[in-house]
Amino acid sequence: MKRLLIAGVALVALAACSSPSQSASTEQPAESRTLTVFAAASLTESFNALEQTFEQQNPGVDVVLSYGGSSDLAQQIVNGAPADVFAAASDSTMKTVTDAQLTAAAPTIFATNVLQIATAPGNPKGVAAFADLAKPDLKTVVCAPQVPCGAATAKIEQSTGVDIPAVSEEPDVKSVLAKVSTGNADAGLVYVTDVNASKGQVQGVSFPESSAAKTNYPIAVVKNAPQAELAQKWVALVEGQDGANILGAQGFGRP
Amino acid sequence: MLPVLGLFQRAAWARMPELLLSDAALSALRLSLETAAISTGLCILLGGPLAVVLARSAMPGLRTVRSIVLLPLVLPPVVGGLALLFLLGRTGLVGRQLDLWFGLTIPFTTAAVVLAQTFVAMPFLVVSLEGALRTAGRRYESVAATLGASPALAFRRITIPLVLPGLMSGAVLAFARCMGEFGATIAFAGSLQGTTRTLPLLVYQEREVDVDGAVALSLLLVVVAVIVIIVGRPRQLEGLS
Structure with a gap:
């Protein structure tokens, strides 16, 4: 046990010695470096594609992507998770991190997202407009108002005066999608990018009122990021033409 | 014990009454207590005879039956929820017929919450x-x-009095x-205040926006758990310590 302890201490000491020398040796590109990106779950498909581009452009760099609910990721960063970049799915979750003064600079908006109605393939219930969701015989599932997609739903309900008698308020947008794709709900309000990512398991119905509740996707380099320079490059890639193309193909809007 | 201490340390005691007496919290607490009580009753009703068969019968294949009974104990609850969804959901094996014949759909109802709880808690009783x-x-x-x-x-005068403590501790564990x-609840029943949103679901949702609220509700669950253990005082647990 004692020997283990000594070995552990030695390891920690070694790590402590090696990390400053690593960040100082940025002029040696041969050394492998790891960029850690925390991103909202809805960015999964886009950021996976961008990871390949980034690793081609920056040999020896390994991009590690950690996806999750934006508010969970924000809590993790506030509690000291070693992220270099944070890409959130709402202004309010990014605010958790900026309020803790943990971003290197002010966050910038790199994409927007709007809601779409998801129905079963072929739209058997003939949902055509947002107002149709008020029909009592239609089983509609929405996000809880505490999460960004639910906040957007509530905003549209308010502006249109349509009151949706939802059978469930789910904790995240993917749960809403699952309830629709398994056929247990007739309709659900999700992001247009979720409909695209479902690859035909659900059918999307657009509605003009959705533009009233655009969701912003902010991105920021985390303060004291271990790979600050690479983090800047990642943000530049996301905000550049490559990022715009890939995000656009998934259905994201440009800010 | 240490993680629970963390909860106590993080709690916003000044806001506690306001957080715990909100409509959402009270309705979740009521729903949790009601569904847990009904589910525990169902566990006794269905699990009781099953336990007697497992303990007393000598029929072949008993080991297999016992393994199947224990399955919900080792299965991740969300998998159990999905299994229930594909059995009793509107497009599920049995659920499709229920919808067709009786116009009955189970997901998004309080009955779905009870079914999910019964499914995961039954092995404890058995x-x-x-x-x-x-x-x-x-x-x-x-x-x-x-x-x-x-x-x-x-059976009535000898067996039942003899096993009553075991039945009680099983029921207490199942209730907890x-x-x-x-x-299983979120996957199968969904989440709607007053219908399917039990305390743990509310905690999960509250932590998105109000960590204080989530911590307060978590402590409420801790208190309920402590009361249940003190009242039930399961013998097995005492034996282990």
């Missing part, structure tokens, strides 16, 4: 009761039979498991 039945043995029943008692009378149920 295992406890089966253990008690085996420990009690059949000696007293045999004696009762030699004294002229019918099997039914012996029901109170804490999250994964």
Whole structure:
């Protein structure tokens, strides 16, 4: 046990010695470096594609992507998770991190997202407009108002005066999608990018009122990021033409 | 114990009354207590006879049956929820027929919450009761039979009193498991205030926006758990310590 302890201490000491020398040796590109990106779950498909581009452009760099609910990721960063970049799915979750003064600079908006109605393939219930969701015989599932997609739903309900008698308020947008794709709900309000990512398991119905509740996707380099320079490059890639193309193909809007 | 101490340390005591007396919290607490009570009743009703069969019968394939009974114990609850969804959901194996014949859909109802809880909690009752039945043995029943008692009378007057502590501790464990149920409920029943949003679901949702609220509700669950354990005082747990 004692020997283990000594070995552990030695390891920690070694790590402590090696990390400053690593960040100082940025002029040696041969050394492998790891960029850690925390991103909202809805960015999964886009950021996976961008990871390949980034690793081609920056040999020896390994991009590690950690996806999750934006508010969970924000809590993790506030509690000291070693992220270099944070890409959130709402202004309010990014605010958790900026309020803790943990971003290197002010966050910038790199994409927007709007809601779409998801129905079963072929739209058997003939949902055509947002107002149709008020029909009592239609089983509609929405996000809880505490999460960004639910906040957007509530905003549209308010502006249109349509009151949706939802059978469930789910904790995240993917749960809403699952309830629709398994056929247990007739309709659900999700992001247009979720409909695209479902690859035909659900059918999307657009509605003009959705533009009233655009969701912003902010991105920021985390303060004291271990790979600050690479983090800047990642943000530049996301905000550049490559990022715009890939995000656009998934259905994201440009800010 | 240490993680729970973390909760106490993080709690916003000044806001506690306001956080715990909100409409959402009270309705979740009521729903949790009601569904957990009904589910525990169902566990006794369905799991009781099952435990008797497992402890007393000598029919072949009993080991397999026991493994199947234990399955919900080792299965991640969310998997259990998905399984229920594909059995009883609107497009599920049985659920499709229910919808077709009776116009009955189970997901998004309080009944779905009860089913999810019963599914995950049943093994606790069965295992406890089966253990008690085996420990009690059949000696007293045999004696009762030699004294002229019918099997039914012996079961009622001898067996049930003997295994009552085991049944109680099983019921308490099942109730506690029901109170804490999250994964199967969210996957199968959804989340709607007053209908399907139990305390754990509310905690999960509150932590998105109000960590204080989530911590307050978590402490409420801790308090309920402590009360349940003190009241039930499961023998097995005491034996372990």
